[in-house]
Amino acid sequence: MGFLDKIKQSFGTGKLKKEQTDRLQESLSTAILDGKLADKELYYINSFFADSALSIEDFQKLKSGVFVQVVQKAIADKRVTDQEKESIFTIARQLDVLPECVEWARQQIQYYSLFYYIESGGTLPIGTPQNLILQKGENCNLCIPAILLEERVVSRQYSGGSQGISIPIVKGIRYSVGKQRGSMQSISGIVPVSEGYFIITNKRLVFSGNKKSTSTAFNKLIDLQLFNDGLKYSSTSRQKPFIVRFTKVEESEMCGLIISRLLND
Incomplete structure (x- = not known):
């Protein structure tokens, strides 16, 4: 055995x-x-x-x-x-x-x-963008699925109205105290407005969507914040910031690395 x-x-x-x-x-x-x-x-x-x-x-x-x-x-x-x-x-x-x-x-x-x-200093990737015609001398360094978000009014409600107190002064005359007229209040929220692709080129940041598209040249970029699932950036030509959400956590860091290289090279 x-x-x-x-x-x-x-x-x-x-x-x-x-x-x-x-x-x-x-x-x-x-x-x-x-x-x-x-x-x-x-x-x-x-x-x-x-x-x-x-x-x-x-x-x-x-x-x-x-x-x-x-x-x-x-x-x-x-x-x-x-x-x-x-x-x-x-x-x-x-x-x-x-x-x-x-x-x-x-x-x-x-x-x-x-x-x-x-x-490590490697060459940035170059690919073909979705639904975007590149300008002369422009290269697409990243194109990923994304959702464009905006701050919009999501609901309205009436509040603040008060009847107050009515005090008799003489016969037929009363004095009202504390009466207030109500008002409509708007409640805002961040909502999806378009689905499409977030594109980084060597000249600009682009969102190419099915309902809305945007383009921001690097020389007009004044602020950029990265989040776990997306990014927010502001332009000198627009009062409200752009908010973009991605499908994968890693895509946010990828955008940060590529944009940083393009801005500093």
Whole structure:
């Protein structure tokens, strides 16, 4: 009777699978602490699986779980270097993780690797804008789905009216005190006014929408504030600020990085 057979006999299949899963996971996690998986380490892990009671599905889930940890560790600081990016996809190939896991990883790191590239002095991305004709010498550096918001009156209500007190002076004459006429009050709120694309070019900020579009040249920009889900900016040619909301948190930081580069270069 072999070694694994003796363990099965002693602990039972259920407990054996759990112990083997824990051991494999620990081995994998330890092996890739340095961001890479040596051939010798991979051979040991695959050999251990071949002699275990784990199914292919169990092993695949285990490898995918460890791979997710690798990606999460790499994006923890919201920046992914070229070396980290290469390491992630090398490990994905070595572990033969599922295609959906690889695609998930690609989506997770796409912004953070671009953040690192831009901050390191890399060339700003150039693409094709949606629903915008570029001017001569103008390049589109970013075009993302967005919603234009504005402060508008959302409701009105009547308030402030008072009957006051009526005091008799002489017969047929009364004196009213404290009577006030009511007034209409407006309640404002930030509401969506148009859906479309927020576009950053080397000359201006543009919102190209289905109901409303705006364009602000950089030399007319006087203020810009970044938020987790969007940004607000003001122009010398408009009294109210523009408010734009994005669909992803990372897009706000991306806008900040690109605008900063364009204003300071």
